[in-house]
Amino acid sequence: MDIPIINVKENNAALAEEILAAVSRVIRHGQYILGPSVESFEAAVADRLGVGHVVAVNSGTDALWLTLKALAIGPGDEVITTPNTFVATVAAIHHAGAIPCLVDVGDDENLDPVALADAVGPRTRAVIAVHLRGRPARMREIAAIAERNGLVVIEDASQAFGATLDGVPAGRLARAGCFSLHPQKILGACGDAGMVTTDDGELAASLRLLRNHGLMTRDSVATWGFNSRLDPLQAEILRMKLRHIDATIARHRRVAARYHAALAGLPLRLPREAPAEHCVYYHYSIMSDRRDALREFLRGRGIDASVHYPTPIHRQPAARGILIGRGGVANCERQACEQLSLPIYAHLTDIDVLTIVNAVRAFHREPALEALPLTERIQ
Ligand SMILES: Cc1ncc(COP(=O)(O)O)c(C=O)c1O
Structure with a gap:
């Protein structure tokens, strides 16, 4: 990739x-x-x-x-x-x-x-x-x-x-x-x-x-x-x-903010951050009704979008007989079909982020952006 x-x-x-x-x-x-x-x-x-x-x-x-x-x-x-x-x-x-x-x-x-x-x-x-x-x-x-x-x-x-x-x-x-x-x-x-x-x-x-x-x-x-x-x-x-952790977290947050601004308005559910929260965006996790098609489209363009986690734990073979559930897990089941993580790491460049958001936009038939929006904050 x-x-x-x-x-x-x-x-x-x-x-x-x-x-x-x-x-x-x-x-x-x-x-x-x-x-x-x-x-x-x-x-x-x-x-x-x-x-x-x-x-x-x-x-x-x-x-x-x-x-x-x-x-x-x-x-x-x-x-x-x-x-x-x-x-x-x-x-x-x-x-x-x-x-x-x-x-x-x-x-x-x-x-x-x-x-x-x-x-x-x-x-x-x-x-x-x-x-x-x-x-x-x-x-x-x-x-x-x-x-x-x-x-x-x-x-x-x-x-x-x-x-x-x-x-x-x-x-x-x-x-x-x-x-x-x-x-x-x-x-x-x-x-x-x-x-x-x-x-x-x-x-x-x-x-x-x-x-x-x-x-x-x-x-x-x-x-x-x-x-x-x-x-x-x-x-x-x-x-x-x-000693470098603040720079690492700042870069994760900046990438997340740029994804957020560039993908707003597409038929995706983007991660949110409540005012009391300060998230570190270990994953940048989006939800799409067409997750598998979007993932294949991105992979076809050399972008390794991944699913975390495709098989909820209660469906794992090892889970049989060792756990209990109470009250149903409908949200979890739905999210396992819709969730997609976009690349995020400290050395991901702005050019990479632009390539990724433009690929996601192309999948949704939206015009490419020439530059990343400069938003720093996620709401
Ligand atoms: C949510 C969560 N719990 C537990 C673990 C297990 O950690 P480790 O691989 O260091 O044993 C991980 C990471 O791999 C994790 O992401």
């Missing part, structure tokens, strides 16, 4: 010198498991998000399931989330031994608080709210329902580093924020990585044990844990990348 959906290689190539310097720091200090690089990264994220504790782990999947485990959520418990997410959200619930209960999403593609309220049952213990595509879920309503019903709220903030709701960053909007730091994420390592953010010191302490074999000291095991430590090489690279 001439224009890929995401271009991690190019993003990293621009930082190659700094990445090599970060790696070199670890090679030289010689602490290759946990140690100062991991601690410095955790401190830098805590400072950035204004959160009490950050526990770095080796993936977003482990961030989620170790958090459930640390909160003693497991066999006999139900955890509510949506079917419109990456499979790991639901896998984490399953691996914790709990039952995933999938409820519908709203037009924002995130957990619908009304569906959540209807789905709470006597065995419901927790809710995982996914901030899909870098747009915060409706956390105020979700928190109110959780409080009424004594539920723990966990954020799956994997796609939303840097997003805020009412000025509060993702990762500080619930009891725990679970992040993937996979190479494709807004804050992405050069390999697998993840972290949990929380103001709950006890939870952080449990997570620190669980990620490191349950070891209190080298020879003393407090609980049976796992090996889910963040690699110091990745920690050092991530700490460096954190």
